[in-house]
Amino acid sequence: MRLMVFSDVHGNLEALQCVLRDAVKRDVHRSLFLGDLVGYGPFPNECVERVRGLKKCRCIAGNHDVAALWETSPYGMSRGAKKAILWTMEQLNESNKNYLAELPDRIDLAEMTFVHANPYNPRGWRYVTDRKYALRSFAATDCKYLFIGHSHRPLLIKKKHFLSVDIQAITGPTQVKISGNKRLIINCGSVGQPRDNDTRASYLIFDTRKHTIEFHRIPYDYSITVNAMKKNALPASLYKRLLKGT
Amino acid sequence: MKIKRHGPRSTTNLKQRFFIWSAFILLGGGVLLSALSFWNTRRLLMAEAMTKSEVILRGAEAIRSYVKEELRPKMFERHGNDTFIIEAMSTTYISTTIMDRFAESMPDYIYRRASLNPHNPRNLADSFEEGMFDWFEIDSTRLFWQGIVKKNGASYFVSMVPDYFGSSCIRCHGKAEDAPHELTDRYGMDGGFRFKAGDLAGINSVAIPVSASFREAWQGSIYLFAITLGGSALLLWLLNVLFQRLVIERLGVMLTLISEKKKGTSKHNTSGDEIDFLQASLGSLRRYVSSARKGSALQPNFIGNYTVTEPMAAGSMSWVYKGFESTTKEKVAIKIGFAEVLRNPLYRACFEAEFHLFESFSHPCVPKVTQRVEDTLIIDDIPGGNLSFLLHSKRLDDTLLFRVFSQLCDLVATLHSAGLVHHDLRPHVLVLDDQEKIHLIDMGLTSSDQQEDPIIAAGLGPQGDMLYMAPEVIQGKRGNPGSDIYGLGFLLYLALSGSLPFSEERCSSGKWLRKKEQIIPLSNHVDNLSNSMEQIVLKAMAFDSKKRYKWVEDFWEDLKKALN
Numbered sequence: 001m002r003l004m005v006f007s008d009v010h011g012n013l014e015a016l017q018c019v020l021r022d023a024v025k026r027d028v029h030r031s032l033f034l035g036d037l038v039g040y041g042p043f044p045n046e047c048v049e050r051v052r053g054l055k056k057c058r059c060i061a062g063n064h065d066v067a068a069l070w071e072t073s074p075y076g077m078s079r080g081a082k083k084a085i086l087w088t089m090e091q092l093n094e095s096n097k098n099y100l101a102e103l104p105d106r107i108d109l110a111e112m113t114f115v116h117a118n119p120y121n122p123r124g125w126r127y128v129t130d131r132k133y134a135l136r137s138f139a140a141t142d143c144k145y146l147f148i149g150h151s152h153r154p155l156l157i158k159k160k161h162f163l164s165v166d167i168q169a170i171t172g173p174t175q176v177k178i179s180g181n182k183r184l185i186i187n188c189g190s191v192g193q194p195r196d197n198d199t200r201a202s203y204l205i206f207d208t209r210k211h212t213i214e215f216h217r218i219p220y221d222y223s224i225t226v227n228a229m230k231k232n233a234l235p236a237s238l239y240k241r242l243l244k245g246t
Numbered sequence: 247m248k249i250k251r252h253g254p255r256s257t258t259n260l261k262q263r264f265f266i267w268s269a270f271i272l273l274g275g276g277v278l279l280s281a282l283s284f285w286n287t288r289r290l291l292m293a294e295a296m297t298k299s300e301v302i303l304r305g306a307e308a309i310r311s312y313v314k315e316e317l318r319p320k321m322f323e324r325h326g327n328d329t330f331i332i333e334a335m336s337t338t339y340i341s342t343t344i345m346d347r348f349a350e351s352m353p354d355y356i357y358r359r360a361s362l363n364p365h366n367p368r369n370l371a372d373s374f375e376e377g378m379f380d381w382f383e384i385d386s387t388r389l390f391w392q393g394i395v396k397k398n399g400a401s402y403f404v405s406m407v408p409d410y411f412g413s414s415c416i417r418c419h420g421k422a423e424d425a426p427h428e429l430t431d432r433y434g435m436d437g438g439f440r441f442k443a444g445d446l447a448g449i450n451s452v453a454i455p456v457s458a459s460f461r462e463a464w465q466g467s468i469y470l471f472a473i474t475l476g477g478s479a480l481l482l483w484l485l486n487v488l489f490q491r492l493v494i495e496r497l498g499v500m501l502t503l504i505s506e507k508k509k510g511t512s513k514h515n516t517s518g519d520e521i522d523f524l525q526a527s528l529g530s531l532r533r534y535v536s537s538a539r540k541g542s543a544l545q546p547n548f549i550g551n552y553t554v555t556e557p558m559a560a561g562s563m564s565w566v567y568k569g570f571e572s573t574t575k576e577k578v579a580i581k582i583g584f585a586e587v588l589r590n591p592l593y594r595a596c597f598e599a600e601f602h603l604f605e606s607f608s609h610p611c612v613p614k615v616t617q618r619v620e621d622t623l624i625i626d627d628i629p630g631g632n633l634s635f636l637l638h639s640k641r642l643d644d645t646l647l648f649r650v651f652s653q654l655c656d657l658v659a660t661l662h663s664a665g666l667v668h669h670d671l672r673p674h675v676l677v678l679d680d681q682e683k684i685h686l687i688d689m690g691l692t693s694s695d696q697q698e699d700p701i702i703a704a705g706l707g708p709q710g711d712m713l714y715m716a717p718e719v720i721q722g723k724r725g726n727p728g729s730d731i732y733g734l735g736f737l738l739y740l741a742l743s744g745s746l747p748f749s750e751e752r753c754s755s756g757k758w759l760r761k762k763e764q765i766i767p768l769s770n771h772v773d774n775l776s777n778s779m780e781q782i783v784l785k786a787m788a789f790d791s792k793k794r795y796k797w798v799e800d801f802w803e804d805l806k807k808a809l810n
Contacts, residue, residue: 001797029799030663056663104696107665110727110796208797 002027005188006203007034007116007149009051010064011041011088012192012242015201016050018220019191026205026214032107034149034188035062035116037100039081040238041192042228044068044088048096061103062116062150063125068092069101072123080235087234112206113143117150127151134165134185145206146185153196154189154204154215158182172198174215186213192225199245260520261486261494268485272478280471287463291456295403296392299452302355303405306345306450310337314414330418330426337415338369338448354455356402359409361448365418365429365438369448378449382408394456401460402453409450413443500524548572550619554580559632559677561688562670562710563587563597566628577627579613579687588621592704597621599700600690607664611657611684628687630679636740637673641772646682647741648809653684654734655802662727662798665695669724671733672714673740693725712758713750718791720755720762728791731801735786735794738805742779743771747787763789778808 004023009016023031033051037059038044051059067074067085074085092100105122107114117125118133120140128137128148134157137146154170159182170176170189178184189202196202200217207214222242229239318335325331332339338359345357360371362379371379374395382388391406411419418425420442422435429438441447497520504527547554554569558579564587569580581604587593601623605615613625633650636642642650654676661668668689675688691710693699701709701724708720716732739747747765765787768780782804788794795801 001799029659029797056660058663058665108695209800209803 001029001208003206003208004028004031004203005034005114005147005186005206006031006191007188008036008062008152008190008192009033009041009047010036010039010190010192011044011047012201012222012225013041013043013046013050014222014224015192015218015220016047018218019201019203019216020050020054022216022218023203023205026216028205029056031057032109032114032147033057033059034114034147035060035103036064036149037062038068038088038092039064040084040234041225042232042234043225044091045093045096047192048092048099052096052099058107059103060107060114060116061100061105063123064088065100065103066123069097071101080237083235084238087232108143111144112147113141113145114147117148119146125150128157128185128187129153129155129167131165131167134159134167135163137185138165138183144181144183146183147206148185148187149190151187151195152190152193153187154202155185155187156213157185157187159184169196170215171196172215173217176213176215178211178213189215193241194245195241197245199242260497261490264489265482265486268482269478272482273475276471276474276478279474280467283470284463284467287466288460291459291463292394292403295454295456295459296405298355299392299403299405299454302345302348302357302452303407303450306341306357306452307407309344310341310409310450313337313340314412318414328426330428332428332432336418336429338364338366341450342369356453358451358453359448360451361438363437363440364448365433367437371449375449375451378406379446382449383446395453397453400455401457403456404451404453406449406451409447411441411443411445411447415447416441416443419447494520497521497524549580549582549622550617550624552578552580552619552624554582558628559674559687561600561675561690563593563600563690564688566687568627569624577629578616579625579628581623581625581687583621592700592706595700595704596690596706596709599697600688600692603666603689603692607661607666607689609657609660609686611653611686612689613685613687628677628679628685630677630685632687633673633676633678633737633740635673636737636744637746639744641744642741644809648806649682650678650684650741651734651738651802651805654737655798655805657684657686658730658734659798659802661692662730666692667695667725667727668692668730668733669716669719670710670714671730671737672711673737676737695725699724708755712755713746715758716791717759717762717789720758726791727798728794728796731786731795731798732788732791734798734801735783738786739765739768739783742775742783743768745771776808778804782808 006019031054037047037051039062041047051057063072064081064085066072067077068088070089074082077085105115106119113119115122118128118137118140120136126133127150128134129151137148138159154174156168156170156176158166158168160166186204186206188204189196191201191203194200194202198217199222200219203216203218205214205216206212226239226242313335314337317340318337321329321331321335333343334340342357342359349355349357358375359369360375361369362371362376364370374397378391381391389407391404393404395402395404418429419438420440422430422439425435425439501520501523504524549569551572552569553572554567556568558566558568560566561581564581564583567580567582568577570577581601583594583597587597601618604612604623604625605618613628615623615625617624654671658668658671669691670688675686677685677687679685691701693701708715708722710719712720714733714736716726716729718726719729736747739745745766748761753761765784768775768783782801785793786795786801795804
């Protein structure tokens with residue numbers, strides 16, 4: 001089974017379309033979206049509807065999806081993110097709001113667990129990028145593979161033993177062979193706003209038969225997204241990030 | 247008369263069995279009541295005897311104590327230390343003499359002062375008292391004994407206390423040459439001497455005869471038993487009259503009605519009782535209803551603007567009928583909840599969940615809902631018949647097998663992608679139409695990983711047909727996608743062989759589990775079957791869900807390869 005895992009679209013429709021077109025070519029059976037369909041980007045409704053229309057795709061809620069529904073306050077976010085969320089709230093139609101409201105915080109499938117930020121406090125939105133929070137995440141689940149997003153950086157964390165993890169930043173398209181019984185935390189990066197100094201959209205495919213994780217980077221025309229952000233008077237700091245991949 | 251506890255092989259009729267069991271119960275109750283009465287009376291008698299004997303014994307002990315501590319010192323003071331008047335200074339003599347006089351007016355109370363080496367031979371211990379000497383000497387803390395003793399064919403309740411020599415006693419019980427001459431003159435120098443202070447001097451006892459009282463208690467119990475027996479006989483007669491009027495005669499009417507309906511058959515099987523016959527008739531009725539569910543005898547009906555015609559299939563919670571819109575004549579399928587499901591709130595929750603799924607879940611194999619009319623769903627027309635033909639056909643040809651399983655796997659993968667587990671994939675809920683398209687007509691046992699499972703919440707246990715059920719579902723575990731993969735494996739087995747992987751005979755859940763541990767190899771039914779195909783079925787139907795395919799897609803990929 002080839003499972004596509006993608007996250008953090010953030011209203012970037014162009015990036016999403018490119019990623020989905022690429023995944024179709026790679027014989028994906030199912031897909032799992034790890035949250036943050038909206039926020040930052042100029043096409044929140046279009047992105048929600050595109051993902052809603054995908055067959056065999058499940059989604060979980062991200063912090064921006066929740067904030068866009070006022071389930072958590074956006075006033076704790078950075079200035080640019082807050083402004084984008086308030087704009088997104090006005091744009092989202094009722095149907096898409098209802099869809100976002102029903103998204104779960106966590107999904108468990110066979111030996112895999114999927115969350116947006118972390119499994120120990122899913123709505124605390126803590127980044128899992130270091131040893132402390134990686135160990136805490138391992139302790140909060142008994143799955144073999146934990147898939148996360150939120151940090152916008154592709155990452156592979158391998159549990160070595162009780163108090164030690166091996167953290168590997170993934171740069172560019174990479175295929176990782178899984179061997180042994182080591183538990184893994186896998187961050188698929190971001191489709192709509194990568195922050196690892198690579199402007200290309202990021203997603204991964206987990207192949208259960210070949211035991212591989214394929215990290216893919218897909219170039220897209222970010223000028224379409226940037227122009228739409230400018231047109232809708234979204235903060236300049238946000239579209240500058242797309243140009244730099246930070 | 248031969249009596250069997252239950253079952254159609256019983257050889258006595260219902261009334262006889264009721265009479266025999268009632269008689270056993272009443273007789274047993276009478277015996278128990280009498281025994282309890284005797285035991286209670288005996289207990290009360292013993293308690294009374296215990297109190298009385300202890301009072302008398304303590305009285306005699308008080309006399310002995312008075313002589314020893316008051317009278318004898320006073321006599322020595324008055325008459326000097328060389329004087330010893332037995333009648334006024336011997337504790338044993340005084341206490342036995344007083345108790346002898348007491349016995350003249352109360353002959354039932356026997357006081358004894360027993361010694362192994364007495365001055366007076368009359369006080370020599372008998373064999374029982376010798377035994378009690380040993381018992382008291384073994385443990386000096388033993389200061390009292392009570393119990394029933396048989397003597398000369400009669401029972402006595404006996405209380406005993408030990409008496410130990412004090413230093414003042416040694417003058418008369420130490421060396422014979424130092425003893426007062428009044429004592430040696432009367433009793434001689436053979437017995438009652440050579441003791442030291444602290445030695446066990448004797449045992450003082452009171453015996454009360456209890457044989458007569460026990461006999462009276464026993465007679466009372468016999469009278470009580472006789473009265474109970476008489477009362478039981480009367481009660482038995484009354485019960486039988488009532489049973490005849492309230493049960494047997496009414497049952498007789500019912501049986502006559504049933505017999506009349508069963509034209510051409512004998513009145514009823516004489517080898518069983520009336521309930522057995524009724525049970526057999528109800529079994530027949532159940533089979534009739536079952537066949538009615540399958541559509542052999544249902545009449546047309548009308549729901550809203552729709553006309554219901556013949557039934558198509560029965561799901562876990564509902565029937566599916568064919569029908570049409572009354573004005574446009576457009577063909578539809580109509581899903582109607584079982585009456586018993588609609589009445590039961592626990593099942594109704596499952597039924598509502600199923601309707602919600604039909605309304606919300608989208609897949610080419612799931613018929614679209616046109617309208618909901620109260621407890622009825624109007625869904626797209628489903629032409630064709632269900633896959634139960636697989637049970638009686640030979641191996642499905644590879645092209646059809648491919649088409650059927652590609653749709654089935656896609657359907658199940660879509661269900662699993664949405665967090666749903668069907669739990670009830672069996673030929674009867676899957677319809678194959680003329681275009682070889684599969685339609686799923688039942689989702690009554692489906693669970694969702696995002697909602698509380700109504701079947702688990704209601705504690706309903708395994709639901710559905712155990713023949714097709716995955717082992718873990720029989721064990722009450724739900725929500726495992728592997729259970730549907732087992733269902734797919736089962737369907738593949740049927741499609742490849744036209745046979746079941748184990749016998750269909752109905753049995754307990756434990757036996758089903760044992761059956762499912764070992765399936766009949768496919769090669770027993772089919773020749774020229776590829777090893778890879780057999781391995782796919784074995785893996786999909788593995789008893790342990792962890793050994794099955796984890797993903798439907800993996801099952802389908804292997805199946806595709808094997809078919810190619």
